[in-house]
Amino acid sequence: MSRFSNNHLLYLDNAATSFPKPPRVMQAVQQCMVSYGGNPGRGSHTLAARAADAVYSCREAAGEFFHTEPERIVFTQNATHGLNTVIKGYLRPGDHVLISDISHNAVYRPVYRLSQDAGISFDVYTAGLSGAELWAELRSRIRPNTRMVVVTHMSNVSSLTDSLPEIAAFCRQFGLLCIVDAAQSAGHIPVYADMEGVTAVCVPGHKGLFGPMGTGLIAFSDHAPVCGSLTQGGSGVLSLSPDMPEDLPEHLEAGTLAVPAIAGLCEGIRFVSRHPELYQKISRHSSWLWEEMHNIRGVTLYGGGDGGIISFVIDGISPADTAAYLDRCGICVRSGYHCAPLAHRKFGSMDTGTVRLSFGMFNTGRDAARVLDAVSKCKKILL
Amino acid sequence: MTDCIIAMRSQTYAAKGKRVLGKAGIRAVIVSIDPSLTKNGCAYGLRISGESCPAAADILGDHHILHGDIIGKGGYYL
Numbered sequence: 342m343s344r345f346s347n348n349h350l351l352y353l354d355n356a357a358t359s360f361p362k363p364p365r366v367m368q369a370v371q372q373c374m375v376s377y378g379g380n381p382g383r384g385s386h387t388l389a390a391r392a393a394d395a396v397y398s399c400r401e402a403a404g405e406f407f408h409t410e411p412e413r414i415v416f417t418q419n420a421t422h423g424l425n426t427v428i429k430g431y432l433r434p435g436d437h438v439l440i441s442d443i444s445h446n447a448v449y450r451p452v453y454r455l456s457q458d459a460g461i462s463f464d465v466y467t468a469g470l471s472g473a474e475l476w477a478e479l480r481s482r483i484r485p486n487t488r489m490v491v492v493t494h495m496s497n498v499s500s501l502t503d504s505l506p507e508i509a510a511f512c513r514q515f516g517l518l519c520i521v522d523a524a525q526s527a528g529h530i531p532v533y534a535d536m537e538g539v540t541a542v543c544v545p546g547h548k549g550l551f552g553p554m555g556t557g558l559i560a561f562s563d564h565a566p567v568c569g570s571l572t573q574g575g576s577g578v579l580s581l582s583p584d585m586p587e588d589l590p591e592h593l594e595a596g597t598l599a600v601p602a603i604a605g606l607c608e609g610i611r612f613v614s615r616h617p618e619l620y621q622k623i624s625r626h627s628s629w630l631w632e633e634m635h636n637i638r639g640v641t642l643y644g645g646g647d648g649g650i651i652s653f654v655i656d657g658i659s660p661a662d663t664a665a666y667l668d669r670c671g672i673c674v675r676s677g678y679h680c681a682p683l684a685h686r687k688f689g690s691m692d693t694g695t696v697r698l699s700f701g702m703f704n705t706g707r708d709a710a711r712v713l714d715a716v717s718k719c720k721k722i723l724l
Numbered sequence: 725m726t727d728c729i730i731a732m733r734s735q736t737y738a739a740k741g742k743r744v745l746g747k748a749g750i751r752a753v754i755v756s757i758d759p760s761l762t763k764n765g766c767a768y769g770l771r772i773s774g775e776s777c778p779a780a781a782d783i784l785g786d787h788h789i790l791h792g793d794i795i796g797k798g799g800y801y802l
Contacts, residue, residue: 381735382735382755385754385755385756385768390754393735393739393754394739396739397740397743400739401743410734411735411739411740412737412740445763511742511776576734577734577735578734578735578765578767578768579764579765579766579767580764580765580766581763581764581765582765586733587735587736588733588736588737591734591735591736628755645749653778690771692771
């Protein structure tokens with residue numbers, strides 16, 4: 342299954358987007374395109390109503406998965422879009438925000454831009470701590486004007502996971518908005534909008550949820566205040582008002598939704614719901630491979646191997662060359678900085694970036710063994 | 725008995741209301757409401773058989789689903 346329709350290719354870039362997708366995802370996309378291509382919320386004729394029903398079904402599935410009401414699910418283009426929406430929608434001039442030192446650019450760049458243009462200030466806290474150490478770290482970073490903490494639930498460079506329950510509890514105690522970047526964790530490890538202290542969870546639809554690319558969502562907690570809308574436009578309701586509707590989700594969903602992709606996402610969420618063993622499975626393969634690679638002289642590993650992601654560098658060979666060699670071996674991996682400069686600074690890989698192997702649902706132990714063999718040969722051939 | 729239309733805050737709430745009423749055995753159809761009957765243009769409602777209207781409104785309330793006016797007739801089914 343991991344090779345899908347191309348027998349010689351092995352896909353290990355699931356942290357960028359999961360592939361292949363479950364057959365039902367593809368069938369749902371096609372069925373929408375073929376059978377009910379109306380525009381939801383733009384009339385109530387039969388095909389528009391069927392499309393609206395498909396969209397609502399996905400809200401229900403996502404609401405159940407992330408523990409919130411269907412109307413608290415806002416569809417976005419991806420996690421980056423969701424994070425931009427809540428970060429820019431909640432923060433106001435004078436506010437201070439904390440981000441973690443494993444933040445993806447989806448967090449770092451909007452916050453940095455606000456710091457340059459909109460009177461927002463920010464600090465970076467150390468990820469991966471727990472207990473009293475974590476509490477002291479956060480306590481030392483907040484200011485009287487701190488309004489928000491953006492938690493990177495799992496790094497996309499090393500799968501280092503932050504202690505969300507503890508950070509959310511901290512936010513609750515100090516009255517801070519708690520925004521969760523669950524781009525790498527959603528679908529793998531539990532992340533819920535009703536976790537005490539959490540305000541909103543931003544998720545890509547196309548990674549751990551197995552939806553098509555171009556999908557994402559924000560799961561708002563029941564108590565989350567409505568944030569400002571990043572975009573304004575048609576919503577299908579209250580058309581004579583110059584303002585967006587006040588209610589979620591329409592408040593944040595200007596313009597036509599990606600209905601075929603959302604129909605696919607719905608099946609992806611149902612698929613993940615039926616496979617709670619996903620994380621254990623990918624962790625088993627990546628942990629085994631990490632241990633084996635750890636024994637190869639000249640291979641530097643960054644972070645641990647659990648969580649499905651392995652970042653490494655072969656001494657003397659650039660990550661780009663290593664990735665190109667693996668590609669010639671039919672193994673699809675990513676090299677570079679993975680859009681996460683802060684994480685590379687933390688892990689000590691800022692000079693070169695890394696090669697990233699990221700396992701998915703359909704990878705097998707045999708795949709891990711094939712990678713090990715290829716990495717060993719790469720070192721011998723390129724050095 | 726004439727159907728009624730329960731005005732909903734959005735299509736999403738109309739969809740939620742339809743699901744909730746369906747589970748209670750009340751059939752509801754999502755309809756566009758005649759813009760002349762609304763203050764701010766396009767709106768959605770649930771068209772329900774007249775005898776079920778009071779019960780439907782109660783059920784929506786029980787599920788904390790906010791709704792607008794109940795229109796006796798004149799809702800415009802597109």
